[in-house]
Amino acid sequence: MPIEVRLFPCLSDNYGFLVRDTATGDTAAVDTPDGEAVLRELEASGWRLSLILNTHWHPDHTQGNAAVAAATGAQIVGPAEIRRAAPLDREVKGGDEVALGATRFQVLETGGHTLGHISYYDAADRTAFVGDTLFALGCGRLFEGTPAMMWDSLQRLAALPDETTVYCAHEYTASNARFALTLDRSEAVAARAKAVFAARERGEPTVPTTIGAEKATNPFLRAPELVRGDPVEAFAKVRAGKDAFKG
Numbered sequence: 001m002p003i004e005v006r007l008f009p010c011l012s013d014n015y016g017f018l019v020r021d022t023a024t025g026d027t028a029a030v031d032t033p034d035g036e037a038v039l040r041e042l043e044a045s046g047w048r049l050s051l052i053l054n055t056h057w058h059p060d061h062t063q064g065n066a067a068v069a070a071a072t073g074a075q076i077v078g079p080a081e082i083r084r085a086a087p088l089d090r091e092v093k094g095g096d097e098v099a100l101g102a103t104r105f106q107v108l109e110t111g112g113h114t115l116g117h118i119s120y121y122d123a124a125d126r127t128a129f130v131g132d133t134l135f136a137l138g139c140g141r142l143f144e145g146t147p148a149m150m151w152d153s154l155q156r157l158a159a160l161p162d163e164t165t166v167y168c169a170h171e172y173t174a175s176n177a178r179f180a181l182t183l184d185r186s187e188a189v190a191a192r193a194k195a196v197f198a199a200r201e202r203g204e205p206t207v208p209t210t211i212g213a214e215k216a217t218n219p220f221l222r223a224p225e226l227v228r229g230d231p232v233e234a235f236a237k238v239r240a241g242k243d244a245f246k247g
């Protein structure tokens with residue numbers, strides 16, 4: 001039985017997600033950028049929350065944990081670093097599995113944006129929740145990790161099947177597309193940027209994306225093809241370029 005996902009905007013540019021296991025009706029919230037927004041979306045959906053799945057400790061991913069858990073009784077699952085900012089019931093790390101009804105999420109270590117950042121991958125449904133590690137045409141800033149750590153994390157995600165649906169946690173895609181166009185003159189990037197700008201003009205989300213689309217057009221995954229140096233050096237240069245990019 002598949003999952004259903006509801007994506008909803010939170011704060012200025014975050015996305016919240018509700019994931020429902022259709023076999024049992026059990027539902028998870030992936031991160032809690034805004035507790036009130038998560039509870040409103042639950043009410044609108046009529047779904048029953050049993051889990052909160054945190055990707056990393058940043059407040060715009062955890063600040064609703066306490067309120068949502070208090071209102072629903074949901075168990076909070078995440079990496080140990082969540083405790084820096086919010087309550088956590090069950091600590092998980094790479095290689096662990098989290099059950100949501102009949103659905104199984106593999107925990108993938110995707111550190112770099114923060115040291116303990118994890119992603120959740122549902123292989124049966126080819127769906128990944130990647131927090132602030134991989135974005136549509138972008139990747140997370142290196143607040144805590146090294147370029148080598150982030151490059152490894154991105155490779156772990158890039159190794160998932162091309163058709164994997166990827167839910168990233170921010171709507172940064174238009175800015176990412178403007179940056180990608182400065183590095184990559186390929187037709188694939190030009191066409192994707194055009195589609196992204198049109199979607200944003202219409203007020204539509206550009207999330208989810210797929211692993212295949214990111215491997216074809218994301219300048220961070222394509223860094224070794226775009227910039228001189230070994231893969232980690234090339235990635236570090238692209239990341240530094242985006243950090244300085246005004247657009």
Ligand SMILES: [Zn+2]
Binds near residue numbers: 058132
């Ligand atoms: Zn973050």
